[in-house]
Amino acid sequence: MTPPPATQQQSAAPEVLARCRDLVRPALAQAVRRLHPWHAEMAAFSLGWSAADGSPAPGSQGKGLRQALTLLSAEAAGAPAENAVVGAVAVELIHVFSLLHDDIMDGDETRRQRATVWKAYGTGPAILAGDALFALAVQTLADSPGKYSATAVRHLAATLTDLVRGQADDLLFESRPWNGPQAVQPHEYRRMTEHKTGALLGCATGLGAVLAGAPAPTVDALTQAGRHLGMAFQAVDDLLGIWGDPEITGKPVHSDLRRLKKTYPVLSALATDQPAAQQLATLLATGNPLDATDIQHAAELIEEAGGRTATLTEAHHHLDNARHSLESVPLTPAALDEILTLLPFLIDRTR
Template sequence: MSRAARTAPLAPEAALTTPRHPFTRPPADTARAGAVLARCRALTHPALVDAVAQLDPWTGRMAAYALGWRDPGGAPDPTGSGGKGLRQALAVLSAEAVGASGTTALPAAVAVELVHTFSLLHDDIMDGDPLRRRRPAVWRAYGVGPAVLAGDALHALAVQTLAEAPGERAPAAVRHLSRTLTALVRGQADDLRFEELPWTGPDAPGLAAYRAMAEQKTGVLLGCAAALGAELGGAPGATVTALDRAGRHLGIAFQAVDDLLGIWGDPALTGKPVHSDLRQRKKTFPLLAALAGAGPARRELAALLDSVEPLEGARAAHAAALVDEAGGRAATRAEASTHLEAARACLAATRPAPAAARDLDALVGSLLDRAW
């Protein structure tokens, strides 16, 4: 199978018709999922620290701040957060799923975590978001120019880390990461262009276009994480492909849940203000799904979104209620569930090692109702 075939875009209709697979074992084991993430973070952290130590002191300080280790002045910050580490966990678990040690995947785990951090850093600049994980975003703490430079440094370090991985599969892994980086740029470009499109009418983005954007912006990196773990673990091409596609489905589901949290999430857990996506009028799945329907709630929501008045306070709360009434919340949960089910089927097709299968199943099962 060609490398290009391994990263072919998902066909949305295929995901919608994926049958239920016995890999599913509800209800979600959130305690196990948390323990799995913690184990993978602990395994990856020393290698991540070693990688960041290769940067010059200035960009290294900004990187350590972005990763939640340090405060803006460079002192240890016990209140900082580096996130849950989903991508590094997928790399580790995919290596274990194909019978390799989790340590085999460390260059992949570090690389995808660095890419994720760089993408968040640049994303905050483009969106003008002042906060990330309840702290000032890097651009607010250090300035736009330094933040751009820190992101570039993380990008370059990710490629270097993977290129220096031992074994004959490193070149293939670097090629996969390079394709992923190109796809990430495309997804971010589509996301930015969406903001210039109207909410309704023939030029409005539909759900299929949003799904394709979410795959590029979020899904490809999760797919890459899973694929790289298997690649460095010596898995055959068909297994690498299946794990890549599982990660892509997980990414679309993750983005859908992220969209729910952007409207209804708890600020204490998400680190974002309540109704943050509504206030910014971001074209997210719940809004597009609500606008794709019919009825008075849909019409009132469209009028609110087209209004020049700010969506703040009671107006934002009312808009959120209209999205719910028009079916946007239910449609988004259904979208996430569909892609989680598709991810489970892809994972099951690889016949993963039993312990890794249990860990992956717990992780997948925790994503629909996550609060972070």
């Protein structure tokens, strides 16, 4: 299978995402209206539909990558996209739930160039809204008509187990040292990423196949492709957390380094025998907050030790694995082409 040229894929990706968002938005809005009005307001704020005062905020919604993958996977498995809208809604609700809770645990005050939900509404309300979204996602699938709803719920439940396991590991990494035998290794970070980020994109693609009534090998292949896409997505997120443009990402420059967050570029740099890696370990191991000069120096050392290159290589490796998974089963060519259209978008995005 030869994918279309990258430039053609990049130009088509926004159209594919917009088509899928338009299909999902009415059902997602209907689901959000089932929440307590206060929770619905916070959900609308997080989704980019409204400002903190409840006024409309058109044009600020997210990319909708996960919901698009759910619909496209259903089409790739031979069913109409409409069959998987309920799955796309459930995945999006879980995604928003995870963002609300992650922002609290990470102490992030901004997302998409505006306040996070906990910063705008308070920590307690944001936790409760996240819980409500979690429950609504499960209920949405459980209440859906059709013979595949029970399988879809089991698929989502397995994802939730993976997601919270990955988040637990991510939090535990914070207390481990930067060097020595107890230091976090790149392979441990990769495993955490597969649980935390890979599982949700794998759920998106797998749910599309489940709701299309696809055979088990197709469900498994699409799930595995999604997991690899999630890991590629996280690798790029890690790059943006250090070198992203704050005007685009909405977060301070070098935001992950300011928080001394253990991400793949840092860990892969520390795992080398480069002199820059030793200097980086010494700089980070003090445990003290880094000032602007130290942060800039750390970013330079990470790049010099190969952390930036290693992370890009990691992202491309997972994209290749996703392609291999997609090639391993028969899929509808048009929908497969649209999934492939999104792959360069994962790597070349700026936020």
